[in-house]
Amino acid sequence: QVQLVESGGGLVQAGGSLRLSCAASRSIFSFKSMGWYRQAPGNERELVARISRDGSTNYADSVKGRFTISRDNAKNTVYLQMNSLKPQDTTVYYCKAESVLLSTVYWGQGTQVTVSS
Numbered sequence: 001q002v003q004l005v006e007s008g009g010g011l012v013q014a015g016g017s018l019r020l021s022c023a024a025s026r027s028i029f030s031f032k033s034m035g036w037y038r039q040a041p042g043n044e045r046e047l048v049a050r051i052s053r054d055g056s057t058n059y060a061d062s063v064k065g066r067f068t069i070s071r072d073n074a075k076n077t078v079y080l081q082m083n084s085l086k087p088q089d090t091t092v093y094y095c096k097a098e099s100v101l102l103s104t105v106y107w108g109q110g111t112q113v114t115v116s117s
Helices: none
Strands: 004-007 010-013 018-024 031-039 046-052 057-059 067-072 077-082 091-099 105-107 111-116
Touching: 004 091, 018 031, 018 091, 018 111, 031 067, 031 077, 046 067, 046 077, 057 067
Parallel strands: 010 111
Antiparallel strands: 004 018, 018 077, 031 046, 031 091, 046 057, 067 077, 091 105, 091 111
């Protein structure tokens, strides 16, 4: 069973920065993609940023130019650098991994990000 452990959430003022981390319990090369999603109460979980096995990335329009997804293969960790944070970025952020074999999906437990105005 794969475990994804998120960290780095917290409270920050608008315009500030946070870096989220997602540590996987096995090599991230076993995943065809890893990504960050967020879900506000009453809303569906939405893609924030994703990085594929080949290193290609894609972002939600709302975070382009502000957020950057990256990975450290040696640490089996994916990061989400969030700059110029806005109050509307406030919600729970989840790490997701999709395995190469069978496309099995794994989720982390979520980390709260709160941006004050």
